[in-house]
Amino acid sequence: MTADGMMADPMAGESQGPTPEQSRETRTRVARWIERTPVRRWVPDPGIAPLPAGSDVFLKLELFQRTGSYxxxxxxxxxxxxxxxxxxxxxxxxxxxxxxxxxxxxxxxxxxxxxxxxxxxxxxxxxxxxxxxxxxxxxxxxxxxxxxxxxxxxxxxxxxxIHPFEGEATVFGTSTVGLEIAEQLPDLDAIVVPIGGGGLISGTASVVKQLAPACRVYGVEPVGADSMRRSLDAGEPVALDRIDTIADSLGAPHAAPYSFGLVQRYVDDVVLVDDDAIRAALKALFLDAKLVAEPASAAPLAAACGPLRERLEGRRVGLILSGSNIDLDTFAVHFRAAG
Missing domain, CATH: 3.40.50.1100 (Rossmann fold)
Incomplete structure (x- = not known):
């Protein structure tokens, strides 16, 4: 890590991952069956969502994707x-x-x-x-x-x-999220991406960093499912003994070599948020943005209002909202628990 908390040598690792051109080819292949999901500028009530001071925040709405997730x-x-x-x-x-x-x-x-x-x-x-x-x-x-x-x-x-987060075919598919947001918002300063096993962030970061090298890419994991953070600290993929988080979509039991290598190469930092912060972000998205998000989708907002707050002040920031497959009873439990 560098002095400002960034990962040393962003070009470490062996795999380049998908190039923008390969991501475009992938998008052509899958375009018939997916949505080009919208982005939305969000200016919430600061009493509901205390975003970083002076930031300009945009939501990449993958929760509107067919099947309800990226x-x-x-x-x-x-x-x-x-x-x-x-x-x-x-x-x-x-x-x-x-x-x-x-x-x-x-x-x-x-x-x-x-x-x-x-x-x-x-x-x-x-x-x-x-x-x-x-x-x-x-x-x-x-x-x-x-x-x-x-x-x-x-x-x-x-x-x-079909692996949920590892391998070229899976990561090339997720790279189309990065391609879209880079086209829709070419002048972002930072993107915040939820991490389960690392498939979404490895594909997204690969393309974003090649198209906009100055854009910071931050990952966020739950405290109780931090396989990528632990892997980065260890310098190799590791497995978790247990998973304990409400963000079940982020509960991957281990990191894996291909996606881990791309995270090492392209991701600037991975931060952790607890379940209470995720619940508060889920509630804020509902109350102000009028979005029903599953806990994994709320994790980037939790990070922006928490551990990334100072780093994102005065920045143009994209938050990737990854999915919305949650039933009303479970959503209500999390909503009420947020206080």
Whole structure:
């Protein structure tokens, strides 16, 4: 880390990741089945959302994406890059919800079948939406057993395993978020991105840093699911012993080499926020921006009003709101808990 808290040598690591041209090619491939999500300038009541002084904040509304989250971009790119013989055998995935929904949607779009492994703690609304897209669902007690079962299904049935955050096809898909925001807001000073396993931020940062090298890219994780922060501190991908956060979409059990390498190369810092800060941000987005966000989507706002506040003062800032797959009862619980 440098003296101002930035990561030393932003060009470390072996992989360059997707270039802007490769991201454009990916966007052409998936464009028929996704939305170019809007950006919205947001000037909230400071009593509701105490944004950094003098900042100009824009929301990248991936929560309006088909399937309700950005995950569909990577899922579609995996499926649409596969050959016909592979697709005939179907696809499989593991997920707490958003990735499973997106893989089910992508499989239907490509005319194939999906068998997905969801965590037993998955939000019921996400399970129902995944089934509505035609997926066959199994359940696992935790992330480690879920990944093991996905790999077993892929091996036994010859299905294409679609990783939720790792690998070129997934990251090239998420890079289209970075491409869009760089085109929509070419003069941003900083972008704040939620991190689960690192698929969204690695793709986004790869393209943003190549198109706008001066733009800072910050990642944010929950305190109870900080695999990327721990991996960066250790200098290699690490796994967590347990996950403890309301932001279940950010509860990846480990970091992985490809996306971790891109985070090392392109991301300026990764900060942590606790669940109380996430709840407060979720409430602020609802009260002032009139948005129903899942906790993962609220994490960038929590970071902007918390650990990144001083660094973002007087800056043009983009916050990526990653998804909105949450049922009303769970949302109400978090809303009331915010006080």
């Amino acid at each position: 995950k569909v971009r990577g899922a579609l790119n995996n499926v649409l890059r596969a050959d016909a013989e592979t697709l005939q055998r179907g696809v499989t995935a593991v997920s707490a919800g958003n990735h499973a929904i997106s893989v089910a949607y992508a499989a239907r779009a490509a005319g194939t079948t999906a068998r997905v492994v969801m965590l037993s703690s998955a939000n019921p609304a996400r399970v129902a939406r995944c089934r509505n897209f035609g997926a066959e669902i199994e359940f696992a007690d935790d992330g480690a057993s879920g990944f093991a079962r996905m790999e077993e299904i892929a091996r036994q049935e010859g299905r294409l395993g």
